[in-house]
Amino acid sequence: MMNPILIQQCEALIYMSGEEGVTKESLAMIMMCAPQDIEACVEVLNTRYGEHDSAFQIIETADTYKLVTVSAVHDILALHLQMKATSSLSNSALETLAIIAYRQPCTKSIIEQLRGVNVDMIVRKLVALDLIQEAGRENTPGRPILYEVTSHFLDVFHLASLQSLPTLKPIESEEKDLYVKSETA
Amino acid sequence: MKFNVTIASFEGPLDLMLFLIKEKKLDLFDLNISVLIEQYEAFLNEMKEMKFEIATEYISELAGLIEYKSKQLIPQEKSDFDTDATEDPQSIVARLLEYSTVKEASVTLKSMFEERSKHFTAISLSTPVQVEVCYDHDFNDLVKAMNKVLIRYKLTTPFEIKTTFKEMSVEDRVDIILMFAKSKGREFSLDELFKTCDSLECMIVSFLAILDCIRLHTLDYIHMEDTIYLKVSEA
Numbered sequence: 077m078m079n080p081i082l083i084q085q086c087e088a089l090i091y092m093s094g095e096e097g098v099t100k101e102s103l104a105m106i107m108m109c110a111p112q113d114i115e116a117c118v119e120v121l122n123t124r125y126g127e128h129d130s131a132f133q134i135i136e137t138a139d140t141y142k143l144v145t146v147s148a149v150h151d152i153l154a155l156h157l158q159m160k161a162t163s164s165l166s167n168s169a170l171e172t173l174a175i176i177a178y179r180q181p182c183t184k185s186i187i188e189q190l191r192g193v194n195v196d197m198i199v200r201k202l203v204a205l206d207l208i209q210e211a212g213r214e215n216t217p218g219r220p221i222l223y224e225v226t227s228h229f230l231d232v233f234h235l236a237s238l239q240s241l242p243t244l245k246p247i248e249s250e251e252k253d254l255y256v257k258s259e260t261a
Numbered sequence: 262m263k264f265n266v267t268i269a270s271f272e273g274p275l276d277l278m279l280f281l282i283k284e285k286k287l288d289l290f291d292l293n294i295s296v297l298i299e300q301y302e303a304f305l306n307e308m309k310e311m312k313f314e315i316a317t318e319y320i321s322e323l324a325g326l327i328e329y330k331s332k333q334l335i336p337q338e339k340s341d342f343d344t345d346a347t348e349d350p351q352s353i354v355a356r357l358l359e360y361s362t363v364k365e366a367s368v369t370l371k372s373m374f375e376e377r378s379k380h381f382t383a384i385s386l387s388t389p390v391q392v393e394v395c396y397d398h399d400f401n402d403l404v405k406a407m408n409k410v411l412i413r414y415k416l417t418t419p420f421e422i423k424t425t426f427k428e429m430s431v432e433d434r435v436d437i438i439l440m441f442a443k444s445k446g447r448e449f450s451l452d453e454l455f456k457t458c459d460s461l462e463c464m465i466v467s468f469l470a471i472l473d474c475i476r477l478h479t480l481d482y483i484h485m486e487d488t489i490y491l492k493v494s495e496a
Binding site: 091092093094095096097133135142143144145146147150153157164165167168170171173174175177178189190191192193194203204206209231232233234235241242244 | 276316359360362365370375377379383412487
């Protein structure tokens with residue numbers, strides 16, 4: 077059983093951190109306990125919220141905890157905040173993000189090769205949206221810039237880490253004989 | 262041959278090829294490249310007849326396909342010198358396969374994005390400030406900081422409905438900001454400065470003014486964690 081005071085402290089600290097969230101490490105440091113204890117606290121809190129139909133829940137993205145409202149109250153909040161239709165990402169933005177997320181760090185030319193279109197503009201936009209960032213340069217001629225996704229990316233897709241990305245559907249085993257067949261096409 | 266034109270926006274030539282493969286029920290794993298080329302070419306010709314503008318990417322891809330097709334027509338003799346990087350069927354199929362996985366992944370990501378955007382967070386109530394001087398110049402940090410300010414502003418004033426005309430000059434704002442900076446006499450955070458703004462217009466003009474000041478080296482900026490600090494340049 078978790079110490080109720082720890083749970084209370086943990087809840088308060090996450091609440092205060094608001095949209096910026098607070099990392100597991102800093103919570104552990106402030107509360108002087110192990111990161112595992114923090115995980116346990118969050119679990120207790122989330123169960124408690126669930127049982128009481130609370131408007132809140134705690135989410136974890138990139139080792140950062142945030143107290144967020146549940147999706148059930150989205151509509152009323154959107155009305156209150158006078159939000160027009162939820163802004164979404166365009167298909168080209170999503171495709172580009174998917175390529176970077178699964179193959180990072182990767183260069184623009186890899187994305188272009190895969191998508192078959194010029195991606196200068198979309199990459200610039202994604203950098204401005206803080207969804208991707210530069211991650212050094214590749215050691216090949218021209219030393220192209222490498223890109224990787226940011227922690228903000230993990231947040232907007234609600235991913236705890238890159239490992240929690242949905243697994244890609246593996247290409248079927250027909251792949252091997254595929255090359256032989258297509259040559260005779 | 263009768264050809265039905267579907268007016269859909271494609272994300273690129275590969276997207277179009279995948280669409281054709283699906284529509285003509287071709288098997289991606291046993292792809293008949295020449296059928297695909299015919300379909301692809303017919304589609305582009307149809308687009309041209311209908312006076313649609315065709316992006317160069319589609320044409321360049323078509324050129325690659327046609328080159329492949331023409332190579333099929335002449336007897337093939339492998340030569341050691343023939344090592345140019347033209348498109349072969351393997352790479353087309355491999356690219357199509359990889360593209361289709363990416364496309365699938367992007368659909369999943371989209372629903373994840375939509376799901377996440379239904380959760381709101383409140384504005385941070387505490388921002389412990391630790392001042393420690395370290396000069397780091399990155400334009401993107403300024404943009405990020407500005408975005409943060411705008412989001413906060415939007416969240417704190419949800420019910421603003423106003424139509425006003427205001428003229429603000431960046432030059433005037435530069436003077437005001439410099440006065441503000443001099444009266445402070447030390448580093449001050451961007452958030453602090455934006456607190457003196459009473460409208461979105463004022464924030465935008467202030468941001469332009471700051472950019473101008475940095476360009477003219479009348480203000481220096483320091484970047485720490487997520488916060489930008491400004492101060493009057495000593496030089």
